[in-house]
Amino acid sequence: MGVPVQVQEEIRKGPWTEQEDFQLVCFVGLFGDRRWDFIAKVSGLNRTGKSCRLRWVNYLHPGLKRGKMSPQEERLVLELHAKWGNRWSRIARKLPGRTDNEIKNYWRTHMRKKAQEKKRANNSNSSSSSSPSPSRSSSSNSMKSSSSSSNITTVESLPFPDSTTGVESFYDTGGRVVSAAKDDQKKADDDGQEKARDDQEKAYYSMDDIWKEIVLPEVLNDINMGPFYGTELVGVNDISEGNNNNYSCPADPLMTVWDDHHYYCSDSLWKMDEEANKAPFFFGYEGSL
């Protein structure tokens, strides 16, 4: 007795239902994909704004690609990870249709596996050579130094959007129009600072860096690091210089079709999405599903 019954709305967690997805898509169509707390409240989804954003970015966004990584994508991930480390969102910007989460998962699963295999291989013939040949003897710093001095295939000639040049990724879906100018300014600033930051960021080492040390040279060979983007070999520093293609993302995320690079939305969800755009009926939708 006396215990105040707090009828606090349970914040839902865990897997999303189809209804929730649909609801979220509707509201993102209406309000854009920026104000997530607002969307979370207004939509009636008992989810946090964060949760809504994650669901949208990682699953519901029209620009998402599905399916396995192509060898080209694999290679790009490796290359960019070698340069940027675990900056998954940044890497993801270079791979339209792929999310940071996806790339992160990919890296952790595939590279860990490769690392294990490599370790095993090393163990089996470690007796002969005490210093691992491709990795530099000055162990932990070796990767960062190599990234600035070694020759590596550039990613810049890729037909992919480039965040460093203001070309939008599916992360920037045009939801916040007001601050576009600010974003531009920020991007410009980023351009200037990114390199410096990169250098700083390379000052620490993560588990992934260690795997990278173990595995990268071999993996690059594995997936045939030959000419892919019609490319000459240039220093990785060139990568951020930004001779980009003219790729741009449509302003309306719900109408996004990545025609030029064969990104498409085959899911029925996107059809629903379009319907929702045409007929915003959201509040009473439940009965109509």
Added chain:
DNA sequence: AATGCGGTCAACCGCTGTCTA
């Protein structure tokens, strides 16, 4: 057919950076 194991991926958590009042 049942069980165990490893891989995959969606989702959450906590932290950081940015914006705004």
Added chain:
DNA sequence: TTAGACAGCGGTTGACCGCAT
């Protein structure tokens, strides 16, 4: 100038699935 709110990011977890035994 500052504090609170919010968005974004990276790390981690856990459920699910397929394969091997």
